[in-house]
Amino acid sequence: MPVEAPSAEKLLDMYARMWRIRLFEEQAEYQSSQGKVMGALHTYIGEEGVAVPACAHLQDTDYITSTHRGHGHCIAKGADISRMMAELFGRSTGYCKGKGGSMHIADFQVGMLGANGIVAGGFGIATGAGLAAQLRGSGQVAVCFFGDGAANRGPFHENINIGAVWKLPVVYVCENNQFAQWTPQKDVTLVTDIANMSPAYGIPGVQVDGMDPLAVYEAAGEAIARARRGEGPTLLECKTYRFHGHNFGDPQQYRTREEIAEWSDNRDPIKQLAAHMRDAGILSDEQDADIQNTVQEEITAAVRFAESSPYPTPDELYKDVYSYDIG
Amino acid sequence: MPKKSMRDALREALHEEMERDDSIIVLGEDVITHGGPYAVTRGIDEKFPGRIRQTPISEAGIVGTALGAALCGMRPVAEVMYVDFATCAMDEVVNQMAKVRYMFGGQTDVPVVLRLPSGSARLLAAQHSQCLEAWFLHVPGLQVVVPSTAYDAKGLLKTALRGKDPVLFMEYKRLYTNECEVPDEDYAIPFGQADVKREGRDVTIVATGPMVPKALEAADLLSPEGIEVEVVDTRTLVPFDKATVFASVGKTNRAIVTDEEVKRGGTSAEIASLIAEECFDALDAPVKRVAAAEVPMPFSPELEKLVVPKTEHLVAAARELVG
Ligand SMILES: Cc1ncc(C[n+]2csc(CCOP(=O)(O)OP(=O)(O)O)c2C)c(N)n1
Numbered sequence: 297m298p299v300e301a302p303s304a305e306k307l308l309d310m311y312a313r314m315w316r317i318r319l320f321e322e323q324a325e326y327q328s329s330q331g332k333v334m335g336a337l338h339t340y341i342g343e344e345g346v347a348v349p350a351c352a353h354l355q356d357t358d359y360i361t362s363t364h365r366g367h368g369h370c371i372a373k374g375a376d377i378s379r380m381m382a383e384l385f386g387r388s389t390g391y392c393k394g395k396g397g398s399m400h401i402a403d404f405q406v407g408m409l410g411a412n413g414i415v416a417g418g419f420g421i422a423t424g425a426g427l428a429a430q431l432r433g434s435g436q437v438a439v440c441f442f443g444d445g446a447a448n449r450g451p452f453h454e455n456i457n458i459g460a461v462w463k464l465p466v467v468y469v470c471e472n473n474q475f476a477q478w479t480p481q482k483d484v485t486l487v488t489d490i491a492n493m494s495p496a497y498g499i500p501g502v503q504v505d506g507m508d509p510l511a512v513y514e515a516a517g518e519a520i521a522r523a524r525r526g527e528g529p530t531l532l533e534c535k536t537y538r539f540h541g542h543n544f545g546d547p548q549q550y551r552t553r554e555e556i557a558e559w560s561d562n563r564d565p566i567k568q569l570a571a572h573m574r575d576a577g578i579l580s581d582e583q584d585a586d587i588q589n590t591v592q593e594e595i596t597a598a599v600r601f602a603e604s605s606p607y608p609t610p611d612e613l614y615k616d617v618y619s620y621d622i623g
Numbered sequence: 624m625p626k627k628s629m630r631d632a633l634r635e636a637l638h639e640e641m642e643r644d645d646s647i648i649v650l651g652e653d654v655i656t657h658g659g660p661y662a663v664t665r666g667i668d669e670k671f672p673g674r675i676r677q678t679p680i681s682e683a684g685i686v687g688t689a690l691g692a693a694l695c696g697m698r699p700v701a702e703v704m705y706v707d708f709a710t711c712a713m714d715e716v717v718n719q720m721a722k723v724r725y726m727f728g729g730q731t732d733v734p735v736v737l738r739l740p741s742g743s744a745r746l747l748a749a750q751h752s753q754c755l756e757a758w759f760l761h762v763p764g765l766q767v768v769v770p771s772t773a774y775d776a777k778g779l780l781k782t783a784l785r786g787k788d789p790v791l792f793m794e795y796k797r798l799y800t801n802e803c804e805v806p807d808e809d810y811a812i813p814f815g816q817a818d819v820k821r822e823g824r825d826v827t828i829v830a831t832g833p834m835v836p837k838a839l840e841a842a843d844l845l846s847p848e849g850i851e852v853e854v855v856d857t858r859t860l861v862p863f864d865k866a867t868v869f870a871s872v873g874k875t876n877r878a879i880v881t882d883e884e885v886k887r888g889g890t891s892a893e894i895a896s897l898i899a900e901e902c903f904d905a906l907d908a909p910v911k912r913v914a915a916a917e918v919p920m921p922f923s924p925e926l927e928k929l930v931v932p933k934t935e936h937l938v939a940a941a942r943e944l945v946g
Contacts, residue, residue: 335746335922386746386923397748397922413750414708415680448679449711476680478656484679550656607925617918 299517302352302510304578308587310352310509311573314344314566315591317368320377321540323595324367324384324398328544332603333384335397340368342539345565346471346506347372349513350439350532353520359407359425359438361418363471364399365538366411369441375403381598387605394608395616415476416449418442419468423455426464426529437465437523439516445476447490456529460497463528467519470533471506477542478550491533499529506534507563510572537563624804632773632805633663633738633794636780637700639809641671644698647784649675650685651702651738659702661740661799686712686737690720693735698784706739706793707753720789721764732787733764736780742833742883743920743931744796752920752927754884756831759791760860760893766814767860769793771835773803775858778812785811795833795883815862819871823851826877826941829868829894831857834881834913834932841937850945860890868894869902876907877944883931886914911940 302310321341327333340347343365351360351372362369370380375391383390384398391401402410409425412418422440429436446452447470459466470490474481481488494501500522504515512534519530537559541548548556573579614622627635641647649664655677658665667675678685682703689699703709709716716737724733743752759765766788770776776794783790820835821842830838835856842852855871857863872878878898880891891912898910916930 334924335748336751383922386925388923392922394923394926395749395919395921397746399750400748400922413748414711445680448681448684450681450683476652478653479677479679483677608921608923610926610929613916613918613921613926613929622917 297521299514299521302513306352307569307573307578310348311569311579312587312591313348313372314509314569315588316377316594317344317348317371318566319591319595320371320380320598321367323599324381325540325544327384327599333398334386335399336364337398337544338365338542339538339540339544340365342560342564343471343473343506343536344368345509345569346469346512346534346536347441349509350469350516352513353517354407354437354439356406358436359409359422361409361422361425361438361440362411363418363441363443363446364411364413364415365443366399366401369411370401370403370408373403373408374406375401375408377594378598378601381602382605385602385605386607387602388608388612389601389605393612416442416446416451419451419455422466422468423459423464426459426466427462429465430462435524437467437520439467439469439520441469441471443476444470444472444474444481444485444490445479447493448485456497456499456531459529460499463526465523465526466529467516467523468529468531469516470531471536472533473536473538475538475542475550480550489533491531494531497531499531501531501533503533503535506536507559507565507568509565509569624806626802627773627805628800628802629770629773629776629794630661630663630799632777633780634665636777636784637664637667638670640781640784641667641674644784646696646698647674647700648692648697649700649702650678650689652678652680652704654702660704661794661796663738664702682708682711683715686715687719689735690715690733693733694723694731698734700736700738700784702738704740705751706741706755707750709737709739709755716759716765717762721762724788725764733789734787736783736790736792738792738794740796741793742795742797743927746922746924746927748922749919754882754915756793756860756882757884757889757893760890764789765861766790767793768814768858769832769860770858771798771830771832771856773801774805775812775818775856777805778810779814779858781811782814786814793832797833801836812858814859815864816858817864817867818856818858819853819867820856821852821854823853823875825851825875825945826879827853827855827871827875828937828941829855829857829878829880831860831882831890833883837932837934838881838937840934841941844934844938845941850941852941857894865897865901868898872898872902873905876905878906879911879913879937879940879944881913881932881937884914885917886912887917889914908944911944913937913940
């Protein structure tokens with residue numbers, strides 16, 4: 297079944313979400329440079345064209361799992377950026393009451409089962425979410441986002457095999473940005489097209505240009521529909537690129553400025569979507585400016601919310617270790 | 624004598640031993656392009672081409688491969704980026720590496736060193752801040768080493784690289800930049816020798832890793848009050864130097880045991896119970912423990928600071944014991 301092209305409304309929503317990710321993270325990096333945001337900060341800038349169009353097929357009742365590079369997945373799934381920013385600031389109004397930070401944002405209300413500090417930590421959780429959905433017969437699906445580096449850990453193999461043999465409603469989405477931290481993918485993986493690993497599990501493998509949001513929309517739509525129909529997982533590989541360092545402060549000695557510019561100047565997913573929408577007469581210059589301004593205002597409000605929120609009080613320390621209080 | 628950071632001292636130990644012993648190889652994530660997360664292995668690729676392997680993100684593979692190579696004539700040093708990720712290789716560490724010598728009736732040496740950046744630093748939250756000494760301490764067959772100074776780090780790593788048994792080498796992230804005098808000449812510090820870092824008559828603080836500098840700070844603060852603290856740095860947890868610890872407790876009659884691990888089931892529990900078992904008659908007061916709060920590490924700076932044990936906790940504990 298072909299995937300229906302996204303409506304103008306859907307495209308506008310996707311476009312705004314991609315900007316929300318971009319501007320949220322630019323702000324987070326700025327706040328980090330000011331010492332207001334501490335801890336590790338891994339940005340998704342450049343990869344917005346993966347999570348946004350993939351999550352455009354999901355409801356709040358569907359599930360996703362994320363990575364250490366999780367802000368984009370959160371925003372794509374509909375998390376509130378004020379509570380995200382407050383979490384980065386370590387405040388009690390953050391998603392995790394300040395206990396998680398950038399690497400550990402979750403919003404169970406919208407089916408976002410958590411960013412993860414452990415590479416490949418999401419495979420089991422997404423597969424289990426798929427099992428729960430299958431047992432309930434609810435038609436829910438789970439999408440597992442992971443990096444090319446994560447494909448080299450055991451949980452990739454174990455969980456995709458389980459998902460495949462039980463025909464679970466899971467889509468495994470590889471965000472192949474060609475680097476694992478400071479290591480080029482080709483140095484550590486002979487099969488650089490992760491989609492080509494799918495025959496080992498007896499499931500379809502699909503590769504798509506992750507810088508082209510419409511291509512991702514179509515491919516993810518097909519894989520998600522297939523999962524909803526009870527036909528099992530797909531391994532969907534999106535070739536992409538992160539424009540900034542692995543983490544904020546990364547000197548990036550493992551790649552050249554020219555290579556980065558090649559991607560960010562010519563293949564920016566936000567620019568590509570904008571160009572498409574302009575061609576289709578869906579996006580005027582005025583609308584474009586409006587969208588960016590509105591998002592910018594949201595970000596400013598999020599920072600204000602974070603800054604004016606209190607830090608967690610000492611009595612929070614022992615809460616939530618268990619379901620009961622240990623004082 | 625030149626001053627060196629712990630990072631530089633570790634790097635020197637690796638370079639000098641690789642020079643001496645061709646069978647030493649290095650494995651780990653980003654160990655070439657960045658020298659590992661804390662740049663300890665920087666420069667090895669240029670100096671010893673082919674003897675350092677940058678691995679995929681495959682902790683079980685890294686540790687397993689290191690073990691296999693060790694059983695077949697090599698002497699691998701594997702870096703697991705953070706000790707938290709050693710949990711991804713627990714079968715290789717616990718069921719394989721720790722067991723092969725004994726289970727196979729002593730047929731083989733197992734010269735593997737795992738370098739494991741540990742502890743709290745830079746607000747890295749629950750999955751990047753742990754101290755897991757106690758997990759390994761519990762498993763017969765593994766040796767556990769926790770240096771607190773650059774000098775000790777270099778001497779202990781040398782011994783690790785000359786030994787025949789697996790070593791879990793805990794490198795505390797916060798200590799990498801701490802400097803002290805480190806000679807250029809070759810030296811090695813034998814395992815199982817605790818170090819009295821400061822002498823005192825009133826109370827013994829038995830400390831590991833990052834708690835050693837805090838214990839010394841506490842001793843400075845208490846001395847003007849007339850409380851003289853003896854600081855014993857365990858240096859290695861397995862093998863453990865009971866004699867030095869017990870002699871100190873025999874002298875001061877009071878003991879505080881401290882580490883940065885979660886208190887419940889931590890190293891401090893083991894050491895405190897050894898003291899209680901074997902030095903009961905020497906004690907004028909119950910042994911005290913100062914360790915981390917029993918929670919996963921929270922991210923917020925306001926909460927993290929409540930978890931990690933501080934100098935002032937040691938000061939308070941000493942006052943209580945002596946007062
Ligand atoms: C089990 C584990 N090993 C190592 C790390 C350290 N680490 C964090 S992110 C990262 C690279 C991940 O690469 P990839 O999966 O491709 O995701 P990307 O960063 O490219 O988005 C590494 C090695 C970790 N967090 N967890």
